[in-house]
Amino acid sequence: MKITLEQIAELLKKHSKFVVTAHVNPDGDALGSVLALSNYLISIGKNVTCLIDDDIPSNFSFLNNIKMITSPVENKINADLLIVLDSSDLERIGRVRQLTSAPVLNIDHHISNNEFADYLYLDSNVAATGEIIFQLFKLMDAQITVAIAEYLYTAIATDSGFFKYSNTSESTMKIAAELIHYGVKPNLISEELEKKPLSSIRALPKVLETLELFANNRIACISITQNILELCDSTEGFIDFPRVIDGVELAIMIKYVDDSTCRISMRSKTIDVSKIATSFGGGGHKKAAGCTIHQSLLDSKKTIVDAASRLMGVLNND
Amino acid sequence: MKITLEQIAELLKKHSKFVVTAHVNPDGDALGSVLALSNYLISIGKNVTCLIDDDIPSNFSFLNNIKMITSPVENKINADLLIVLDSSDLERIGRVRQLTSAPVLNIDHHISNNEFADYLYLDSNVAATGEIIFQLFKLMDAQITVAIAEYLYTAIATDSGFFKYSNTSESTMKIAAELIHYGVKPNLISEELEKKPLSSIRALPKVLETLELFANNRIACISITQNILELCDSTEGFIDFPRVIDGVELAIMIKYVDDSTCRISMRSKTIDVSKIATSFGGGGHKKAAGCTIHQSLLDSKKTIVDAASRLMGVLNND
Numbered sequence: 001m002k003i004t005l006e007q008i009a010e011l012l013k014k015h016s017k018f019v020v021t022a023h024v025n026p027d028g029d030a031l032g033s034v035l036a037l038s039n040y041l042i043s044i045g046k047n048v049t050c051l052i053d054d055d056i057p058s059n060f061s062f063l064n065n066i067k068m069i070t071s072p073v074e075n076k077i078n079a080d081l082l083i084v085l086d087s088s089d090l091e092r093i094g095r096v097r098q099l100t101s102a103p104v105l106n107i108d109h110h111i112s113n114n115e116f117a118d119y120l121y122l123d124s125n126v127a128a129t130g131e132i133i134f135q136l137f138k139l140m141d142a143q144i145t146v147a148i149a150e151y152l153y154t155a156i157a158t159d160s161g162f163f164k165y166s167n168t169s170e171s172t173m174k175i176a177a178e179l180i181h182y183g184v185k186p187n188l189i190s191e192e193l194e195k196k197p198l199s200s201i202r203a204l205p206k207v208l209e210t211l212e213l214f215a216n217n218r219i220a221c222i223s224i225t226q227n228i229l230e231l232c233d234s235t236e237g238f239i240d241f242p243r244v245i246d247g248v249e250l251a252i253m254i255k256y257v258d259d260s261t262c263r264i265s266m267r268s269k270t271i272d273v274s275k276i277a278t279s280f281g282g283g284g285h286k287k288a289a290g291c292t293i294h295q296s297l298l299d300s301k302k303t304i305v306d307a308a309s310r311l312m313g314v315l316n317n318d
Numbered sequence: 319m320k321i322t323l324e325q326i327a328e329l330l331k332k333h334s335k336f337v338v339t340a341h342v343n344p345d346g347d348a349l350g351s352v353l354a355l356s357n358y359l360i361s362i363g364k365n366v367t368c369l370i371d372d373d374i375p376s377n378f379s380f381l382n383n384i385k386m387i388t389s390p391v392e393n394k395i396n397a398d399l400l401i402v403l404d405s406s407d408l409e410r411i412g413r414v415r416q417l418t419s420a421p422v423l424n425i426d427h428h429i430s431n432n433e434f435a436d437y438l439y440l441d442s443n444v445a446a447t448g449e450i451i452f453q454l455f456k457l458m459d460a461q462i463t464v465a466i467a468e469y470l471y472t473a474i475a476t477d478s479g480f481f482k483y484s485n486t487s488e489s490t491m492k493i494a495a496e497l498i499h500y501g502v503k504p505n506l507i508s509e510e511l512e513k514k515p516l517s518s519i520r521a522l523p524k525v526l527e528t529l530e531l532f533a534n535n536r537i538a539c540i541s542i543t544q545n546i547l548e549l550c551d552s553t554e555g556f557i558d559f560p561r562v563i564d565g566v567e568l569a570i571m572i573k574y575v576d577d578s579t580c581r582i583s584m585r586s587k588t589i590d591v592s593k594i595a596t597s598f599g600g601g602g603h604k605k606a607a608g609c610t611i612h613q614s615l616l617d618s619k620k621t622i623v624d625a626a627s628r629l630m631g632v633l634n635n636d
Binding site for chain 1: 490509562
């Protein structure tokens with residue numbers, strides 16, 4: 001059932017025991033949204049359990065109280081509502097879905113959302129789920145502390161590519177302005193998020209060596225092999241190298257998971273990559289999407305480049 | 319003489335013939351501010367000559383009417399006012415200063431401004447000179463066309479490091495929101511500005527090979543040698559590699575100009591690098607500054623690393 005922000009506010013007021021979660025492989029929007037909503041709910045006297053079924057990338061360790069997000073354990077949790085943030089599919093929350101039989105409230109901005117929830121608030125026009133949480137807070141007259149402002153700024157800045165992506169709207173910028181008013185220091189957030197260990201910078205030449213162009217140079221692809229993964233802590237930002245090449249419409253990063261599994265990330269300037277991602281069981285947005293392919297790195301690359309070439313209407317002869 | 323925005327408006331209304339210029343080695347703020355102010359003045363019936371004594375980097379060729387900015391030729395220009403934007407020093411406008419004997423209006427945001435102008439409006443708290451031009455336009459009730467909005471967005475986005483630097487304020491974000499309202503598409507601006515030829519991406523491993531750390535890894539330095547310059551069109555963004563390394567407080571890029579000249583760029587998280595830049599005849603901001611050193615690349619590197627180490631209170635034994 002699709003509900004309004006007002007109805008979300010009602011649900012939050014009515015109930016007292018919440019599990020708040022977001023997708024595996026958590027990004028700034030997932031973490032920022034979970035932390036913002038959870039801390040607000042706690043501040044108004046609610047009982048909240050924050051769970052994400054994955055490790056938290058170290059770049060987010062600067063966020064206040066980040067350790068309140070834990071991994072799910074076997075014990076069932078008795079809750080009134082399972083709040084699933086920034087997730088288009090119930091599969092995306094991993095083992096958290098087995099821990100409670102509470103009704104599900106899903107707040108999301110992915111166009112690929114498959115409407116799995118009992119209560120759904122979906123706005124695919126906003127840059128981040130964090131924008132929706134901000135709107136909800138305004139509606140509920142929530143007190144926006146510096147920490148909450150930092151969570152929401154992190155959510156919005158990361159999902160809008162630091163205000164560079166096409167999802168960056170007038171409203172995105174106004175919210176960012178307001179969050180700065182509440183105490184966010186944009187440079188401190190960006191410094192933390194961009195921080196890379198020296199080893200990652202040293203690994204970059206190896207990443208750049210894997211750069212390949214396809215479809216008359218309209219598709220550029222980098223491959224994060226098992227060897228490269230051993231050298232670097234995070235692959236954050238690597239997709240920007242193929243993305244910024246003059247003439248490239250689609251950037252692809254193929255990341256080794258195991259010998260028969262790869263994680264695919266896509267950034268597009270033209271075609272709707274959420275269609276490709278969804279066809280492989282993934283999801284995302286029109287211009288930024290991802291999926292997992294159960295093939296070797298080389299085969300995954302061929303599979304995804306072929307699918308993209310077809311959608312672009314070009315034959316890939318490379 | 320320091321003047322107010324209201325007094326600038328008076329000067330612009332009173333006079334009819336303007337030369338508008340900005341610093342050599344022009345960046346987004348210099349170009350965007352010159353184009354915005356010039357196009358507005360033309361729209362209210364003024365006679366404007368736009369001059370910059372340097373080549374315009376190709377990434378800015380997407381800006382509407384960019385070709386109205388030309389290089390100065392020998393002929394003297396009869397003007398009522400020489401408007402010098404985004405320049406802290408008269409030397410920074412190159413040969414333009416010899417072309418007219420008109421009084422000088424300087425609008426700037428560099429803390430290192432040496433107050434050379436007849437009329438000065440200096441606000442070192444704003445992220446970009448473009449922010450001041452926007453304030454002036456509001457005061458003058460100027461019509462902000464899409465092109466003017468794009469000029470100002472380019473000015474502000476580039477000088478704030480796409481809203482990542484410490485100069486990004488609530489006001490910066492509000493102005494950006496308003497410019498999006500006037501028709502700016504943030505993704506189209508960022509795509510143009512970030513665009514790199516494939517050759518630049520292919521040259522990156524060679525840039526990364528030059529990475530060196532000093533002062534207990536608090537200073538990171540890259541060197542753009544003559545060989546590297548032959549491979550890449552622009553060095554835009556290269557300083558981000560040393561800048562994002564965990565623990566690095568000062569990133570330095572040393573760029574070959576000729577065998578006895580180097581151009582130095584600095585980005586700091588702690589020390590005031592405008593002091594170092596000024597001591598070598600350059601200038602800038604507390605956290606982003608630059609200068610030219612008349613030494614070989616190797617000697618320049620030693621000179622600047624030593625100066626920075628002293629300011630940081632560390633002995634550089636590397």
